[in-house]
Amino acid sequence: MKPSAFEYVRPDTVDEAIDFLETYAGEARVLAGGQSLVPMLGMRLMRPAAVIDINRLTEELGQIEARGSETTIGALVRYTEAEGSPVIAERLPLLRTAIRHIGDRQVRNRGTLGGAVAQADPTGEVALVALTLGATIVARGPAGMRELPAAEFFVGSYANALDPQEMITALRFGVVPARCGFFERGRKHNDFALLSLAVAATPEPDGTWHDVRIGIGGMNQTPILARAAAARLEGQAWDDATLAEAAELALEGIDPPADVRASAEYRTHLLPIHLRRLLRGMGEDSYDG
Amino acid sequence: MDEAIEITVTVNGTVHREQVAPRMHVADFLRQHLGMTGTHVGCEQGVCGMCTVLLDGEAVKSCLMLAPQLDGHEVRTVESLAVDGELAPLQQAFKDAGGLQCGFCTPGFLMTATALGESGRTLDRAQIRDEISGVICRCTGYEGIVTAVDRVLNGEES
Numbered sequence: 005m006k007p008s009a010f011e012y013v014r015p016d017t018v019d020e021a022i023d024f025l026e027t028y029a030g031e032a033r034v035l036a037g038g039q040s041l042v043p044m045l046g047m048r049l050m051r052p053a054a055v056i057d058i059n060r061l062t063e064e065l066g067q068i069e070a071r072g073s074e075t076t077i078g079a080l081v082r083y084t085e086a087e088g089s090p091v092i093a094e095r096l097p098l099l100r101t102a103i104r105h106i107g108d109r110q111v112r113n114r115g116t117l118g119g120a121v122a123q124a125d126p127t128g129e130v131a132l133v134a135l136t137l138g139a140t141i142v143a144r145g146p147a148g149m150r151e152l153p154a155a156e157f158f159v160g161s162y163a164n165a166l167d168p169q170e171m172i173t174a175l176r177f178g179v180v181p182a183r184c185g186f187f188e189r190g191r192k193h194n195d196f197a198l199l200s201l202a203v204a205a206t207p208e209p210d211g212t213w214h215d216v217r218i219g220i221g222g223m224n225q226t227p228i229l230a231r232a233a234a235a236r237l238e239g240q241a242w243d244d245a246t247l248a249e250a251a252e253l254a255l256e257g258i259d260p261p262a263d264v265r266a267s268a269e270y271r272t273h274l275l276p277i278h279l280r281r282l283l284r285g286m287g288e289d290s291y292d293g
Numbered sequence: 294m295d296e297a298i299e300i301t302v303t304v305n306g307t308v309h310r311e312q313v314a315p316r317m318h319v320a321d322f323l324r325q326h327l328g329m330t331g332t333h334v335g336c337e338q339g340v341c342g343m344c345t346v347l348l349d350g351e352a353v354k355s356c357l358m359l360a361p362q363l364d365g366h367e368v369r370t371v372e373s374l375a376v377d378g379e380l381a382p383l384q385q386a387f388k389d390a391g392g393l394q395c396g397f398c399t400p401g402f403l404m405t406a407t408a409l410g411e412s413g414r415t416l417d418r419a420q421i422r423d424e425i426s427g428v429i430c431r432c433t434g435y436e437g438i439v440t441a442v443d444r445v446l447n448g449e450e451s
Contacts, residue, residue: 005337005356009295012315012361035359042318042357043338055315057362084351108427109405110342113351114358193426 007045011054018064018144021056021171026146028054030168035059036080036119039111058171065118065173070095073179076142079118079172083107086117096177098137098184098204102129105188105200118172121157124164124226127197129188130175131158132227136202136219139177145170158226181206181215185286187278191265197222198266199274201282211241213287218279223258223271230254233279242287250283251276300364304329305373311360319355319363320344323370326360331371331400335429342428345401346370352408354427371400374407383407383445392441394432401428406442418443 015021031053044050065080068091075095083103086092092100106129120130134154141152157165181204188200200221205213216237218230233254260271297312323329335343337356344355347369374381393399421442
């Protein structure tokens, strides 16, 4: 578990970090929290020429900002900070709930939201929330700033749409639906999820639900949106029959992996059951998510 | 390529100036450069929690940090707990409650629990279990560990 040799550089500004990315011409990796990158270096799944440590860039990348309807989270904000942020508790409760399912205390003390998105883990909680809530990923590179919708950002298992000379600077969220739900099933806490679900929707006084969004993690190469299921629930009252139909529709488009953690059949079995339960829970008066 | 980096780091109150290889992780640095072998190395991939130390007061897995990242920071290891051979209250509680058998995981639990104690939070047993879930013990079944942490955090068992 020892990495191959690399150069270590530590920029003091984002501009300097991008200069390094350009200098190493795609052969460098950005080190943020390191909770995924460092093990991957140790396993030699990556052998970069250089590691660019951005941990000094807290002023530029470590802020959580609420401006009008937008909430912007700097790439270097750590999970523990997000967990304790009143802004995120108020404006992005789905993100706050999802973060509790990430790693353990030590991992959350170091891991960053930008790093989680860049990692593009198919079971990643932040990626799932970003996709479900339609977040924008803000990136910078030698050619300038780019804004990528989450729906275009995750292109495969551990693969994102960044140019090798770009880095994420922030995640930006707009207005999100009033109520949200998150569910995750793994073999044990801290393990990779077998299935994760993120739901956001707004209940109206007449009992119908609007702006329904459903995200599914762990089933495909990337997190996916369950569009057919969400469409079935849009503008409807969520009675049991409607929920059951939507839960079955969520199976459209899934391609669950079979691995040491679970069979594809088991993952497929879990999805409609837990989606239905999550949706039903969101509709209950006592729901506090 | 792979040129040594000079770092200045405070470990258990002592300032060290060292040359480190970029690819060396912090647990190896503590053990090999400073001879502090209380920090144990288990999986080296951030799963087992044996190597947990405090970085600027927060529990982190030292195998998931590169030694050059320590520059300008403060680290505390398990060696900081006992003073003049006298066990810290947390260590004494582990001893009293049977919070260890083989002892390999103990430094990881002690440092995780030290950060927890300093956070000032009030935690019940379920929350303690959640907070220490990043350290794995293969001997005890955790009851003694949770009891020890609970006693130190809450004065008595809740």
